[in-house]
Amino acid sequence: MTRTTAVGFDRVTKGYGDVRAVDGLTLALHPGETVALLGPNGAGKSTTLDLLLGLRRPDAGTVHVFGGEPREAVVAGRVGAMLQSGGLMDEVTVAELVRLGCALHPRAYPAADVLARAGLTKIADRRVDKLSGGQAQRVRFALATAGDSDLIVLDEPTTGMDVTARQAFWATMREQADQGRTVLFATHYLEEADAIADRVLVLHRGRLLADGTAAEIKARAGTRRISFDLDGGPDGSPDGSTDASPDGGRNGTVDEATLRALPHLTALDVSGRTVRIQSADADATVYALYGLGLYPRNLEVAGLGLEQAFVALTAAEEAKQP
Template sequence: MTNEPAAVFEAVTKAYGSVRAADGLDLTVRRGETVALLGRNGAGKSTALGLLLGLDTPDSGRVALFGGAPGRAVAAGRVGAMLQEGRPVPRVTVSELLGFVAGTYPEPIPVADTLALAGLTAMADRRVDRLSGGQAQRVRFAVALAGDPDLIVLDEPTSALDVEARGEFWAAMRGYARRGHTVLFSTHYLEEADAFADRIVVLDGGRIVADGTPELLKRAAGGALVAVDLAGTPGASLSGLPGVTEVEIRGDRARLRTDDPDSTVRALAVRNAIRGLEVSPLSLDDVFLGLTRAQDAHRKHPAHDLEQTR
């Protein structure tokens, strides 16, 4: 084991026509980290993963896996990937499929261990094409880790899964990460990133707009949420309270985003409008929405940004 990073992007650009899917991307993923890539549709997440896996090449800049070309690391079995596309293999059992995949790697995990890591031991003799959606997703995860890769890349791994299946999947992923491996995953489920990632990288327009632990990103966003029952108080009048930057009305309850929660609560108390008061830190959803709104506002003033971004 060396100190060489698991993955590196250096000033990477990639354009598809007029759209820049990667726009000067700089990112280093250290060994042993679990890193989540967040971003809206079209932010550049899948492009970044495709470049990392050698499925595409950058227009400029450098992408490296374990200090070398992505294709070399993939061919050596050091990287496992679970991409969005995929369909069940017909007429083979789970253990047969994993045995075949393991045989293509120089130092695979024993099939029994792979089954256990993915939570598939009880389904070893079942046909892959007769599994439920959640079970099939775990098979795809098992295929990705069958070669005992140093890095596993997951592109929207729990998309379309129900809550129970998502929980089972992440339990399996945690078992893999605890072995000291590196995990890089993209997701639209922000609560998954908050719960399972050591570090979160937010992409927008092919650029990194935030990078840090979930706790650090929440603290950096500043402020808090103050929620109260309206109890006859006009929601529109709340926007003028001290510190309030945003008001959201949900039925008979108001959620106030504020930069100064103490002043906001005092002003509510003066109005005798603190029924059902709740003060909480910003969630990762709030942080993400704030970041993307800031990027949208920035793009409306092209004088501040001479490069065209998506």
């Protein structure tokens, strides 16, 4: 059975002068998915969202939202958006602005419900230009969810929010997805993408570098984290010395050059006597570590978090560029 497509990009390209912000992008989003859009600065995230919302037109390829033109879906109220660049009206109260947003939406919710969902009821009478950054973000969220939209697009939605507000925000987004809506969000908080998203898209130089679950993205990075402590001198710094330990092992410190020579090493960080390594073959690296005559304490070997996997993937791709 063919899955229904909420959003479709087919070989989409968009450039600005000599810069190709989106380069042959093809992807499909489906109803009920919560999708994180990741990428370093300049990867094309904002342009991709602009194309999806009909704010820009592609130079080549096609963008469809619910089978039609993006602007048609927006006008019909099927798309709600919360953008970083979205300004808010001054000299009106929160309640007045939200009521206006509801009045303009073809499938509006009651304004009181929208205010409550965004956690704005207690500050409904406050002027918009008197809000904190996090409160202003919640107003943008209220406007994005003022009606029964099928697709919600969020650009850095929790910037400026405190931990409690962020948790409440994502609980609401989970409810939206559980009701069959598609939620697409771009974020620099990779722990949010790891915890919230059903699917992660990684853009790099306008191209789709990776597409999968957070677990699949982490596995694709192909490296694991190794951390341990080494006993050293009084200052705990790697000084090249080693000391025999009572159990016959070798406790001590080594200089960074020795550690960098370990096989399959992809990253190294030495902080005092604590060593953190990323390795493409953790078993071989740990075996070689013991071969140096060292006895690492508090040894831990684990998979990469999404943030480390993201950095590893984009760094590897960047290394391929001329």
